[in-house]
Amino acid sequence: MTPLTLIYYILGILTIIGGFSMLFAKHPMRAALSLLFVMFILAVLYALLAAPVIAVLQIIIYSGAIMTLIVFIVTLLDSKEDDLRKPYTKCVYLVTFLMFLLLLVTMNLLPPATFGNAPMVDGNIGALSKELLTNYVFHFELASVLLLVGIIGISIIRAGRGEKQ
Amino acid sequence: MINFTMLIVILPLIAGLILTVLPKKNEKAIEWTSLIFSLLIFIISLQIFLGFDEANPNYQYTFSFPWIPQWGINFSLGIDGISLLLIILTTFLMPIVILSSWKHIHKLTREYYILLFILETAMIGTFAATNLFVFFIFWEMMLIPMFLIIGIWGSDERIYATVKFILYTAFGSFMMLAAIIYLYTHVGTLEFQDLGTIRLDPTTQLYLFLAFALAFAIKVPMFPFHTWLPAAHVEAPTAGSVILAGVLLKMGTYGFIRLAIPLFPDAVMQCMPYLIALSVVAIIYGALVCLVQTDIKKLIAYSSISHLGYVMLGLLVLNQYGVEGSVLQMVNHGISSAGLFLLVGILYQRYHTREIASYSGMAQVMPKYATIFMIIALSSIGLPVTNGFVGEFLVLVGAFQYSRDFYEVSRNILTFLPAIFASLGMVLSALYMLSLVEKVFFGKVHEKIARGHIPHKDLTHRELLYFLPLIVLIFWIGVYPHYFLNKASGTIALLIATFK
């Protein structure tokens, strides 16, 4: 058990704890924060797994942009009459049981494999961007189109709302 | 020369088309054109009847036209002894039905007559088809107009009745469709002649026979499958129940004699005792249930179950007397039950109720109506001079011969049971019909009718007009049935010979 694998184990457990805290959080704000915490741990994990670009992006885009937006909306729409006492729907136990069942089923499906020290591929920004703009250029453009469509969609959804206040 | 069968199958459709052109409001024009067309069709079928030579037992006036070449199905028609009688019955009843619904149908009159004509095409097509595919097309085609006729112009509870009728019959014909497809794939052809010659192995024969038998049993209404009949009859308008009782029930028995029996001989031999038991039960059960009915139309519906029990008994006995008796009984039942339903229709149009309890002493109010009702009731009972007796007697002779041949073999007395029970049916039919006549016609006039505001009018000349042919035919078949039986005896002899 080299200290490195130990770190992995710790980080893994921390993410799972974060996940559970999000699930059981009474107030949405606490759930958002626990999610933020999980994302940071994940970013560290990515860095450890030789994917620094993804880790940085995770922090910037995911936790930075998306989570802040969610936290912002949570504070904005935090209406009083939501009953915090009963946060769960009726079929809680059924869902948990099913998820546990699914977990067991998929676990014994996966092949047991540990991974030794394979050659480290350097996921630095240069190699990644060269790769991105050579054989993934089509997907890159597609992503930009997707972004464009998304923005138009959002503006349309919210467009009609203005006058009718 | 133009082929007559094709003509009488297509002509009703043409009549229907011409009717669509007529103005919707002008009832008189519609009624007259439809009557003229139906009479025209009757005359053509009469021409076929007269030109039909008895000596040749197989199909005459055949017509064949490659319909779906890639499947090898051609639209082939043909008339032989049995289908000739039934076609004549159909074309004979149509003018009467149309005449009887004059001045009584004020809602969507044009569509009413168009549907009647489509129904006529379906009926004639079924009887004239000599290809299983064509037979099935016309068989299904009969459902839609009947559904609409009962559904639109029926009396209060019509939706329940017509949906039940359609689902019941459709269920049966789906089983038949499955059997037809199996036959097509395994035997290759659907022509009646070639199908008749091929002998499948007993087990498949049994299953195919059961599928066909189910479809026809539902249509005949044999005993356990008959519950749709009273509901459909009670709710149908006069014309609807006359056609239903007069011709549609015969499609089931025709199906048996044309398809089920010739095509699957071993299966028929195997199931014959059970089917005979069922038909005898139908005779007794139908008659007994008639005793306690409170609604006249329901009573007549149950009585047709009992009469068709005779037809099926005659059919399943499979000797010359039985089958000829059953074919004649089909025609007789067509006439007598059509007459009875027309009579009840008149009563319903005048006093708007079908309950027996609300009528008594009608003979004093409508003497002519009472006399005609008595004559037709006697024909349905089967009095010797009328047509009912000839059919029933031949069926009884057939049943007796069948049980005697069985008795030679099995030496136990039970084989005579079908004949004995069938003849018991004669007593029961007299009992329920005469108690109906007694409750409705005899005794003092019902006070509700006596002081009722409805003016008592006896049969008008128009109504007398369409009862006249029925009565003439009743006594003609009663006194000289040979004229009609002779046409069918050749075909029946051939059928029995091939069956043996």
Place this chain on the structure above:
Amino acid sequence: MQTQGLVYILLFPLIGTFINGFLSFFRNDLKTYFKKNFQWSAEKFSYTTNRISAIVGVLAVTLSFLCGVWYFFELLNLSSENALSYTLLRWIHTGALDLEFSFYFDHLSSIMVLVVTGVGSLIHLYSVGYMHGDPGVSRYFAYLNLFIVAMLMLVLGNNLLVMFIGWEGVGLVSYLLISFWYSDIDKAKAGKKAFIVNRMGDVGFVLGALLLFALFNTMNFSELTQSIEQSAVPVGYITCAALLLFFGACGKSAQIPLYVWLPDAMAGPTPVSALIHAATMVTAGVYMVVRLSPLYFAAPYAMNVIAIIGAATALFAATIGLVQKDIKKILAYSTISQLGFMFLACGVGAPIAAIFHLVTHAFFKACLFLGAGSVIHGMGGEQDITRMGGLKHKMPVTFWTFLIAILAISGFPPFSGFMSKDEILVAAFGTEYGSMALGIIAVIAALFTSLYMFRLFYLTFLGDNRSGHKVYEHVHESPGAMTSVLIILAGLAMIGGFIGIPHLFSFLAFPNLIEEWLEPVVISFPLTRHGETLSPLIMLVSVGMAFLGLLIAYIFYGRKNTYAENLRSLFQTTYQLLWHKYFVDEIYHKLIVRPLYFISERILFNTIEKGGIDWSVDFAGRFSKTISRKSLKLQQGDIQYYLLYMIIGLIIMSVVILWWVQ
């Protein structure tokens, strides 16, 4: 020998039926037509139509009677073996069944034709007077003519099926005539009961005919007789066919099991009872048994059954007749008992005696019924003899004709009844099939016959009047038409016996006409030797019985005394038993009618039909509706549930695939 004329016998009444039928069917239209065009008043119209239909009716039957007589004489000078026959039309021809409308006028059927048309025409004449005021006269004569046609068809039929046409036709017309005044529901019910009971008998007849056809492949009488003699068919079949046919005869001629309809059939007009329920229709059964005598003689067991049932019915009906109060009911029970005598004669192998009694019975019973009719007509519809009496002076002609008929039926020597009944009694004791027991029963029945006849006579005509004073004033003799018929019939009743003088009187050198006439056609068993010696003794016994009956009747009812009442109080139970006709009607009602309706109402219709089949058919409909309503609850609109169902589906699929992969 083919003679076209036979059809005319049938044709005239048929034409009469059509004319009268037309008159009655279009009565209202004709009335309005004549009122509009010829300004006829309603009374004038109904008077003329009644007159026309009466004339047409009577004329039709008398013409047919004259034809009958004409062909009777033609038959007379033919050689004895031969018979007139004529085939009119081929009826059914399938396989071995070859039936034609063919008529056979031989010695036996000639007698029947003469009786039917003769008595028929007299009764038609009588009913002109009887039905004078009735609105439905043309309908009445149409039915009566139709009856004559049906009866002639039955009698002249050449094969079993043509006879069956007449058989059922006669049943139908008796139904129509019994419920002639259909506005009274009880009369209609009586008519329906008559038809149903007859129809039960007809089922037996049809089954018998079918069995015969199955055995001998023919329905023709002559062929049947030949093939019965030649073919070696086991006796069991023949007995069974004979008994089935006899069951049909019981239905028609009102013997023990199926006699219940005849007493109720008195609801019809009296001439109808006279014609149908006394003279002609009820004798159809006897005619059939005599016509098929070879069949019955080939089945000794069946002969015994007929004899026993005949004797039993004779005694049984006679006992009931003793206590009845309604004049027509008494005559009805006496008819049943006389028919019992006829069947007894057939049973013991003396069909000629049966036919002879049939003929004489037709005369005196028709005279009795018509006499009763004129009594009822005079008394204004009163039928209860306890409320009559002292009509001797008021209705002299009816009185004398009634007396002659009563003397005839009780069996006083010179009259016809004595001749024919004596033959039967002799046969009952004497022939091979006869036995002492049968004879004694017959003798007792003869005693009871004369007893209840004279009781009827004393109570109606003699003694003081028991009907109210104003009714008695109003009593009058019937009009000429009716009384003349009575006189003719009484005359026939008197001299009728001389056509078959018993052998004892052979010293009178007057041949037994009827015996010679029927000899070639009908087989009969000669008297055994000891029967010969016994016959004079039996004759004395029968005459003694007649006088004894007269004496007892005189004692009880002749003089004003209370013997009858105290006898009645003494044997109270037997009286009640007899008065309620041994409760047979009630038993039939309980054993057959009520359970029939119970079964068809409760069991068949409600449970099996509505409850069973119909319910299961509707169940299919209801079941699909309930399923769809239940599955509705799944769609509650909550998105998370939908996701959950997706997940569940996912899991199930994965489990199945995994399991499948293994």
Place this chain on the structure above:
Amino acid sequence: MIPIDFLVMVSLTLFLLGATTVLVRRNILVMLMGLELMLNAAVLLFIVYSRVHANLTGHFFALFIFVVAAIEVGLIIAIILNLFKQKRSLLTSSYTSMKE
């Protein structure tokens, strides 16, 4: 030494946790967060296996997942705002107009 099966187990549990929050929590926003968690679990898996097979395709996948996630959150937030305007409630149970 990188414990691959442990990390895969982690990503699986994260994924299932995300699924349970979506299914279980009544607040729409928390459902949204559950969704994000599921996406992150997928990214983790990609990164782990690109590390194992030593090539960069896993990274590109992760990149595109970020793009999709971003757009998706924008859209969802817009829709939630519309919903909120109508019913002023964030509970899924109040939006059941799709009922039969």
